[in-house]
Amino acid sequence: MSLASPSDTLFCTVDVVLLTLRDQTLHVLLHRRDREPHADAWALPGGFIHTAEDASTWDAAARVLADKTGITSPYLAQLATWSGPGRDPRGWSVSVVYYALVPAHIVPTEHDRLHLCAVAHLPELPFDHAHIVAEAVQRVRTKSVYSSLPVYLCGETFTLPELQAVYEAVLGEPINKVSFRRKVEELAMLEPVPGERQAGGAHRPAQLWRLRPEVRAAWALSLSERGLNSRG
Amino acid sequence: MSLASPSDTLFCTVDVVLLTLRDQTLHVLLHRRDREPHADAWALPGGFIHTAEDASTWDAAARVLADKTGITSPYLAQLATWSGPGRDPRGWSVSVVYYALVPAHIVPTEHDRLHLCAVAHLPELPFDHAHIVAEAVQRVRTKSVYSSLPVYLCGETFTLPELQAVYEAVLGEPINKVSFRRKVEELAMLEPVPGERQAGGAHRPAQLWRLRPEVRAAWALSLSERGLNSRG
Incomplete structure (x- = not known):
């Protein structure tokens, strides 16, 4: 069935903000991108939805997190969805973003494509990922109060x-x-x-x-x- | 540029839960669908993202709301994103859902394709719209406390x-x-x-x-x- 709609021209991904504590400070897990755009840059682990295997964007986020970091998080919640024509050079994109909280001991320490970075000292991140990390930290702080x-x-x-x-x-x-x-x-x-x-x-x-x-x-x-x- | 990704096979929409008070009770604005699937059923106003004109899913939601109901809401916030292969018979779908709050006097009262319905007495709604309305009401109640x-x-x-x-x-x-x-x-x-x-x-x-x-x-x-x- 053809949808014949303008939405055919956009693409949809998931990204994950995985937070943990190291040295009593919030850290986020970054993954070195293995393809363009921004190949080799540190970014949030993310990827396309696989419609043949994912039952939801939550499933896609859990799969992407496991594939790219080896981590299964007991806490994985939707943060928000980012969208627009300018955030990704490939075109009009929608990213459904999840955040995870884990104890530091389950994060791999030595890994050439993973880097645990203090949220207060992030490197320059591609796309709108710096903004997304800031929103995730704010959400965790707000929810932690109650x-x-x-x-x-x-x-x-x-x-x-x-x-x-x-x-x-x-x-x-x-x-x-x-x-x-x-x-x-x-x-x-x-x-x-x-x-x-x-x-x-x-x-x-x-x-x-x-x-x-x-x-x-x-x-x-x-x-x-x-x-x-x-x-x- | 071809993305050559599995996400090509999904489609993305926006839906809006517009809430107002009538007779001291929360009501949601339903719109009679003008096409399949579920043609003529009451449902949340929604539609495809128009990548040529929308700068974000927020823009798409504001446009869809104005087109289908004539309403511009001063409050229009993202609720959450729903997704999966089973929620829409057309295929694997992603819906970024927004909620709006307006005073009752700006809602058109007589309109053959609009119906203001008490959230406690909803008709059967297509897709996962009943669940989405319940989540929106819960969000508004939670946020209203503080x-x-x-x-x-x-x-x-x-x-x-x-x-x-x-x-x-x-x-x-x-x-x-x-x-x-x-x-x-x-x-x-x-x-x-x-x-x-x-x-x-x-x-x-x-x-x-x-x-x-x-x-x-x-x-x-x-x-x-x-x-x-x-x-x-």
Whole structure:
């Protein structure tokens, strides 16, 4: 069936802003482009939608991220869609952008086509990728004020001082310890890991915590977008 | 230039969820489709991107809304993008969806292809449009808790009791008058209209208020997306 529409002349991609914490600072994972335009430049990992295998742009983003970085992110959410005739020299383009949050230890450290870069010290990025990274950082900061989102930057288990340091790194400012503990209680997002305590040198071993499974499940449901695409 | 990519086989549209208040209830504007698939069904106003004239999907959404409904909305923001092989019988599709908020008086009341429908009593909608409307309503409710967004459902000027009724209609629950006044002050979003008071029968005439111009300008800047597309 021919659509005979002007939209035939545009193309559609996905891009992924993968954020993590290194040295208590937000970093974004850049990928060295392997083709024109901007071949060999550092850019967000991205690619075309493969209509034969992807069930949604979410699927495409997860596939592109795995293919180009080897990472499967437990948190992968839609950021926004960028578009226009000028952002890519190949023509009128639409990019559906996703953002991911992962603990630093799952990011490959030595890799000739991957580079973890502090968001405050980005190299010049092609397309509108610098703007997209800034929007992703802003989104994560805004959401972190009222949600458990930063937990995805931690490992599976963590102490409360570790989690507080993660929130402080994301928000870019110190947090009062009492307010932080109250907020964590209000969000009802954590549970203690039974019998697990972190050895603490001279200190009493600290209790380890983890995200409650139902909180993780609720995030996963809201993130997958699979339910959005089931109606014919 | 040939892209020789799998994305050639998909198509991209925009859809608009236009919300307004009628009878103190959120309503969505539906448009009777004038072509297959689902010809003559009520659906969200939408259409293809016209790459020759649209500078972004935001431009396409504003154009489609004006063409199909005659409405230019001061508030038109990106909601999210839906995609997949099953949502449209014509093939693998991407729809970048926008939502608009307008005062009821600018919506045409008599029109054989437009229908203002309470969001709680929607007819069966084609594609995934029922789900998209639900997401838009949820977004507006969430944003209304901490912003001046519902002001766009009012006319240019309004009394504080009128604005409170609008917030209550959007949030679907009564609001304490003192808390509401405090919130309005905190948001610092309104200014009194000099010398303007509403005649109030037996009561003292009520002060009329309007959105402060700089708040409106800040919204407009965050909404236009024009700045997002300027980098080559």
